[in-house]
Amino acid sequence: MKILGGLLLFVLSIQIVHAQQQFIYDNNVYQTNINTVQCYNTKKEQSMPVILLKSAEQLKFSFDDLSGGSKNYWYTVEHCTSDWKSSRLSPLDYLDGLTDDRIVNYDYSSNTLQKYTHYAVTLPNDQIKIKISGNYLLKIYLDGNLQKPVISQRFYVVDNQVNVGAEVAPSAQVSDRSFNQKINFTIFHTTPIQNPYSDIKAVIMQNGIPQTAVTNTKPAFIKPGALLYNELTTNDFKAGAEFRKFDTRSLRYKGDHVQDIYSDTTINVILFQDINESSNKYASLFDENGAFYIRNQDQRDADTESDYAHVLFTLNAAAPGPNGDVYVVGRFNNYRLTNENKLSYEPSRKRFYGNLLLKQGLYDYKYIWKDNLSGKINDTQFEGSFFETENAYQVFVYFRKPGSRWDELIGYSSINTARR
Secondary structure (H helix, E strand, O other): OHHHHHHHHHHHHHHHHHHHOOOOOOOEEOOOOEEEEEEEEOOOOOOOOEEEOOOOOOEEEEEEEOOOOOOOEEEEEEEEOOOOOEOOOOHHHHEEEOOEEEOOOEEEOOOOOOOOEEEEEEEOOOOEEEOOOEEEEEEEEEOOOOOOEEEEEEEEEEOOOEEEEEEEEOOOOHHHOOOEEEEEEEEEEOOOOOOHHHHEEEEEEEOOOHHHOEEEOOOOEEEOOEEEEOOOOOOEEEOOOOOEEEEOOOOOOOOOOEEEEEEOOOEEEEEOOEEOOOOOOOOOOOOOOOOEEEOOOOOOOHHHHOOEEEEEEEEEOOOOOOOEEEEEEOHHHOOOOOHHHEOEEEOOOOEEEEEEEEEOEEEEEEEEEEEOOOOOEEOOOOOOOOOOOOOEEEEEEEEOOOOOOOOEEEEEEEEEOOOO
């Protein structure tokens, strides 16, 4: 009986490990040695990973392996539904050429204390081409084994069949007009849509942050050739504040918001202490809406000659509650709340602090409070929210034809709340 019990526990442990090694349909890093994941349309660095179907547009995807050397990394892509689940299509339905391939483009770091290998791939390419529009998940894995996930990355392929017109308006709730931004939009179409309530979905995101996504399934009004989404209570976003930022393009000279730089066996960067900005007035600052840019003023090649530094963040603010945590987030970590970017709290000094290992460059970031009792996340607790804040909003329009097995991405638009 003991043998059977032990065997059962062994089998269960294998199942648990196996479950932990499954890809999730989100931007995620599964290995601690992976850093600086980037994915964008090659037309503009750090743009949304959106490309036009059957065009010359490509995505650039890259990452660093801090364990150095060379590894046998493979990649494939999977078509997804509008709400990021598997479409359950055969790769033959959405891919031309190979269904997977090895990443052969990599370079070793040079002139750096932190050794790493920089890997890069562009999509589509000669080996893998995409046949249909929609949401896609790029999967990076080791040794050709999908049970060894390394990175998952969302991207979008759009087949422009509709036009999207969008505008920013004050919140319909008078009490929120100083803090919120409301997005109204219209889908203009020339081909008939039999049932807009079931065939069309529109998703809005703020600054390309997946956690802000709002799905619209019913237009407020239907006109000939136009679907209007302008209900009073929908698409009302907290405007937030301009992102905080720092500059480590040089590790010899102190850049913006850098208080000190020192080296021993590693490079350490101490940022100036941040304060709680929620009670302050709106401040107009130029930011990159959460993006980051790998840059190097000390060497020539930003990809392979930029070093890594342990960056110390300090937030001088009292804890909003006894059961919660503060995280520092930006596009550099996909706005995910993990132990790596969770800050420690020092009650005697009423401050949060923590170290993140980041590559040289320009970074936008902000602080988020998570209440561990309710699970609620508050991204304005330390930043404030102001209607005047410059934000970018993305609108994705999905269409599922009657009888079809997948969601097509037939429209995409991005607007800014302020001209620069």
